[in-house]
Amino acid sequence: MPETDTPALFRLEIVAEDEDFDRVSGLLALDAAFGWEEESLAGGETRFTVHCESEEYLRRLLDQVLLMAPQAGTNLARVEKQDWLAAWRQFFTPVLCGSRFVVLPPWLAGTGDFPGRIPILIEPKSAFGTGHHATTALCLAVLSELLDAGRVEAGQTFLDLGTGSGILGIGCAKSGLGGVGLDIDPLAVDNARENRAFNDIAPAVFEIDAGSVDAVAGRQFDLVLANILARPLREMAPAIAAARATGGCLVLSGLLESQADAVEAAYREQGLPQARRSLDGEWCALVWA
Structure with a gap:
């Protein structure tokens, strides 16, 4: 069977101490090209996992992380591609922002659960700003x-x-x-x-x-x-x-x-x-x- 042209997927893992949590999560909210996962570890650290099709992009992100949190552990690797959008749907929740807005994924566009608020529909396949970060x-x-x-x-x-x-x-x-x-x-x-x-x-x-x-x-x-x-x-x-x-x-x-x-x-x-x-x-x- 011929090879497909499906791009490779790369994974950047960042393990940050508690005191670096806000710095790393804030950087991801502002600079990460694709959605990330967070996992609390037994020692109190947090593992952030970022997936992207661009290895070069993740290398630049890694450099930014180490500037803001030089003690963080990092690992960049190539991984098998999966349906990351489906994974997003499992945990994306509406976000109330201020007195006027609610941030929703497109599949909740017709919900009537937030009367009086202006819905902002954001496709949660990316972390350029979903309203979840401060x-x-x-x-x-x-x-x-x-x-x-x-x-x-x-x-x-x-x-x-x-x-x-x-x-x-x-x-x-x-x-x-x-x-x-x-x-x-x-x-x-x-x-x-x-x-x-x-x-x-x-x-x-x-x-x-x-x-x-x-x-x-x-x-x-x-x-x-x-x-x-x-x-x-x-x-x-x-x-x-x-x-x-x-x-x-x-x-x-x-x-x-x-x-x-x-x-x-x-x-x-x-x-x-x-x-x-x-x-x-x-x-x-x-x-x-």
Whole structure:
């Protein structure tokens, strides 16, 4: 029988001590291209298992893990391919985020279990942001607060930087805003466009493209959301701050509370006032509104 063209599948295992749990899980929520599994070990550690068709991608992820958690044990190997989407269905649960949103998989699109909430449909074959991690949930909770307070409203514009699954941009679009989602990872761009279609959002309402903040240089938005890592948030502070329209709102997430002072300082240097902080465990969102 001839060989098929089915791509190989690779597995990255990460064993992290308890003190590194939030760092590793946060990195996976922001940077992992495919869904991961978590297993609590007898010694108190957690084993994270990530599967992906790109060995190169997992090697880059491994390097990121070791930068954030140098004591973590890691192993990268080639494995037999399985139906990972079917496995996702066994444990993906709806996530309530803030006062307004509920994140659902597409097969629960018609559920009536969450009256009064805006459903955001996310295909859980990827971990670009399903709402299960504090970094994503924090942003949606802050978005809910801004909408409730009237600081963000229908008809305004948004920029979703590091859009990942598109979850934040979808929340904005379903709240009546229009804008742009950008991500430097082409896998994320494909995933976000797929989720945009699941949510019946027109491309003209929520544009999704490859790139970073320089792709919208010269444009300004009523709301800027950036759910990425602390270092790029600091490095891109001038461009991100410039993308915020006068009187607009800025939300930065993807950072540990211990990193918040340094990130906030980078934006204070751009003339912004002191930020409000929204916390969930070790994770922090900085909010200017």
